[in-house]
Amino acid sequence: MQVRVQPEPFDTAAELAALSANRSDVGAIASFTGLVRADDGLTALTLEHYPGMTERQLAAIAAKAEARWPVLAGTVIHRHGRLVPGDAIVLVAIASPHRAAAFEACSFLMDWLKTKAPFWKAEEGPWGTRWVRAKATDDQAAQRW
C-alpha cells in the first residue's frame, strides 16, 4: 500500500485509476475522500502534523489492513497545511478482488487513522482561530474493529 503525507492537492480520479492499471485481478475499488466543510462560517482549516511519526503510524495502520483483508493495492494520502472549504484533506482507496473486503478495509483505515495518525486541525472563522477538540465517537469507531 502506498502512503503519502503532503501539502499538495491530489487527483482522486487518477489515484483510483492507478489502483487497477495494468492488472486484471481487481474486482472492487472502494474509496473515502474527506473534505473541508464550511460549518458555522469556517473559512479555513490548518492541519499540523508530526513529521516522521505520521508516516510511521500510517504505515503501521496500512500493514494491519493488509494482514486482515485481501488488499491487492491501496493508497492513503493525507494533506497538511492550510486548506479551504471544498478542499480534499484525506484519501483512502483500496483495491480488492471483492467488494466486502474493499469496503471494510477502507472503513477500518479511516477509523484507525482518525485515532492514530498525529494530525491536529485549527479552524479559522468568525471566532478567529481555534483548535479542534477530539471526539469520543472517533475512539469508539476505532474500537469496533
Added chain:
Amino acid sequence: MMLYFAWVREAIGADQETLTPPPTVETVADLLDWLAARSPNHAAALADRTAIRVALDQDFAQADTPIGTAQEVAIFPPITGG
C-alpha cells in the same frame, strides 16, 4: 529532545527543547510533573493531563510507560486528523 505540537506548542511557546530530566524521572507521568514545574507556561500547557498525549520515539505511550532510553519525546493534544 522534547517536541511540542498544536496548542501544547503554543502554550509552552516553543516547538522543541533539549532537556535532560534527572534520574528520578522514570515514567511519562513523572516527566510531565517535572516539565510542569519548569515555568508557568509549561504548567498551563500541562494542567489538564486528560488532554495530553505523549509519544516516545514516535510510538504512543501511557502515563505509566517508562521513559527508558527514548531519545525523542513528543507531547501533544488528542489527535484530530482525517
